[in-house]
Amino acid sequence: MTLEEKIAEIRSSSMEAARAEGNDIIESYRRALEKVFEDHKQEAVRQMETRVKAETVNAKQQKNQAMAKAQLDLKRQEGRVQKELKDKVFREVMEMVESFMKTEEYRDFLLCCIRKSLEFAGGEGLTIYMNPSDVELKEELELRSGAMLTISEEDFIGGIRAVIRTRNILIDHSFKTALRAEYDEFVFLGGDGVA
Numbered sequence: 001m002t003l004e005e006k007i008a009e010i011r012s013s014s015m016e017a018a019r020a021e022g023n024d025i026i027e028s029y030r031r032a033l034e035k036v037f038e039d040h041k042q043e044a045v046r047q048m049e050t051r052v053k054a055e056t057v058n059a060k061q062q063k064n065q066a067m068a069k070a071q072l073d074l075k076r077q078e079g080r081v082q083k084e085l086k087d088k089v090f091r092e093v094m095e096m097v098e099s100f101m102k103t104e105e106y107r108d109f110l111l112c113c114i115r116k117s118l119e120f121a122g123g124e125g126l127t128i129y130m131n132p133s134d135v136e137l138k139e140e141l142e143l144r145s146g147a148m149l150t151i152s153e154e155d156f157i158g159g160i161r162a163v164i165r166t167r168n169i170l171i172d173h174s175f176k177t178a179l180r181a182e183y184d185e186f187v188f189l190g191g192d193g194v195a
Contacts, residue, residue, distance in 0.1 A: 086183070101134075110130075110134070110159070111144055111145055113173040114145045114147055114162075117160065127150055127163045128148070129149075131155060131156055131174070132152060156175065156177070157179065158175040159173045159178070160174065161173065
């Protein structure tokens, strides 16, 4: 074998060794880059899942807040409508009370209240007040009941009020008090009987 052939053979074997080493280095880099890529892909997927979960929670919270606000607005609107209806009902009741106060039954009602107050007082000093609008009934009711009646300075719509000062007792058969109590306790029930 000639020198040139030996050089060619050494060159050839060196080239093969260099190629093999280069291929190993390239393969090693390729595997390393693939691992980095896989790790990056997994991290990106984890971050995406975390972000999706966070956005889902945020969306649910926003939905819940919007629903709560809508329910609150609906309750307020329902309350306003109920108050309007309640006021309308009590305006109608007031008209009925005014009509009742023009009847003979109203005179009998007043007389009954006066007698009950006298009976409750049991002979103790008693001041019986009539509503200013009933001034024309004073004389008739005094005759029928045998009691002295006083016209109140306060308008309590109708009925009577009586005071037993020695016992600090107020007997209140006034329409104003009765209507206020009814108004305060009045509640519209829903279709299922629930307020």
